Amino acid sequence: MSSSAARAAVDAVWRSESARIVGALARYTGDFALAEDLAQEAVAEALVAWSVNGLPAEPVGWLLTAGRRRAIDMFRRRAAQDEKYALLARGLTWEEPGVDVLFNPEAIDDDVLTLMFIACHPVLSREARVALTLRVVGGMGTEEIARAFLVPVPTIQARITRAKKTLAAAHIPFAAPEVPDIPERLGSVLQVVYLIFSEGAFASGGDSWMRTELASEARRLARVLARLAPKPEVFGLLALMELTAARFPARLDPAGNPVLLEDQDRRRWDQSAVRRGRAALKTAVGAGRGLGAYGLQASIAECHAMARSAAETDWQRIVILYEALGQLTPSPVVELNRAVAVAMASGPSAGLAMVDSLADSGVLNGSHLLPTVRGELLTRLGRVREAKSALLEALRLCSNAAERAALERKISELPGQ
Structure with a gap:
């Protein structure tokens, strides 16, 4: 096997199985940071060995065995200095690749779930939770994460290093949280996965409006979480992601320019993603405990998915859903989205009154979102001069190149320009 083929094989195994490998090594050593280092050393060893000997019959077992051997070597070196490691080292034995006792199918799911909870501690x-989750659960390299969030590689490396040191200093064991701590910790995990998806779906900076690979990784993590922790809000988040991602194929025109929701060709929406999202939302609703924040947002996305056009959308229901969301998780962005829904349901004047109230409060100062919405509503009301002023302010505040280009086009298309 050539070195390039070996690298491709290692990358493929790591991408799909990294969480299981790190989790199994962490269960074995009891040390999360050490397990991640051991897994990386095993990957480096595989790059050399597989190019010489070819792909092993059981690649995951091979990597686990290589990682455990390195752990044994380290424990034995420490044995003379540390009695605890000496006791452990005396019980260690070598195993042949492919028959790794660490790879216990009954423990794998618990290992991955524990990893997610630790990475989002x-x-x-x-920022550290996002980087560590993508690194140890998503299997992404530091360069990939840096590109995804438009920050230098050393910044991501430093975040991951600090996160490991923080976990070690806090003596965080490799163990799932106690039952009373699960709701708080699960919320942290969901928030991180949601942040990753949001950055993929609505890039905050750079040249692209979307980063679909990042959004796809978040959906994959949510599917893993739904399988391992089938709670209503997990399904609510998964439903939100699927229903939002269903619109991805129509969000850019052939030239790569952003296309707003009301202008999208809905025939291009991914109907399989819509079906998956609706099924996940049905599961969340079926729990009978009422929808949480993600479930309510998924319900809004479902309203869009089921409408044949913007005009035929049930905007009154969307207004009600945003009101419920605002009660559950008050946020100026939620209020701004409610204003848009009100404008669609009751006319631009009603929506503009809400937007102006938000502007007066100053809660969204520095964000391009409010002047963008305000400019659109003023345009619909024929108040062109005010609309241009608002859109120019949005352009000044926007840091995403694709979105800036869309704003520039909107300004150039204003009557009289």
Whole structure:
């Protein structure tokens, strides 16, 4: 096998099985940070060995065996200095690749779930949780993560290193949280997966309006979580992602320019994603506990998915859903979205009054979202001069190149321009 073929094989196995490998090694060593390092060393060893000997019959078992051997070597080196490791080292034996006792199918799901909870532990910053989740659960490299979030590679490396040190300093064990802690910790996991998806669906900066690979990775993580922790809000998040991603094929025109929801060719929407999203939402609703924030947003997305056009959308229902969402998780962005729905249901004047109230409060100062919506509503009301001023302010505040181009086109298309 050539070195390039070996790298492709290693990358494929790592991408799909990294969480299971790191989780099994963490269960074996009891040390999350050490397990991640051991897994990386095993990958480096595989790049050399597989190019010489070819792909093993059981690649995951091979990597686990390589990782465990390195752990044994390290424990034995420490044995003379540390009695705890000495006791562990005395019980260690070598195993042949492909028959790795670490690869216990009954423990794998628990390992992956535990990894997700550790990577999203409350002691870590939000940025660290995102980076660590993508690294150890998503199997993404630091360069990929850096490209996805438009930050330098050393920044991502530093975040991941600090996260590991923070977990070690806090003595976070490789163990699922206690039952009373699960709701809080699950919320953290869901928030991180949601943030990853949001950055993929609505890029905050750079040249592209979307980063579909990042959004796809978030959906994959949500599917894993739904299988391992089948809670209503997990299905609500999965439903939201699927129903939102269903619109991806129609969100860009052939030239790569953004296409707003009301102008999209709905025949291009991914109907299989719509069906998956509706099924997940039905599961969330079926729990009978009332929908959470993600489930309510998924219900809004479902309203769009089931309408044949913007005009035929049930905007009154969407207004009600945004009102419920605002009660559950008050947010100026939720209120701005409600204003858009009100404008569609009751006319632009009603929506503009809400937008102006938000502008007066100053809660969205510095965001391009409010002046963008305000400019659109003023345009519909024929107040061209005010609309141009609002859209120019949105252009000044927007950092995404594709979105800036869309704003520039909208300004150039204003009557009298």
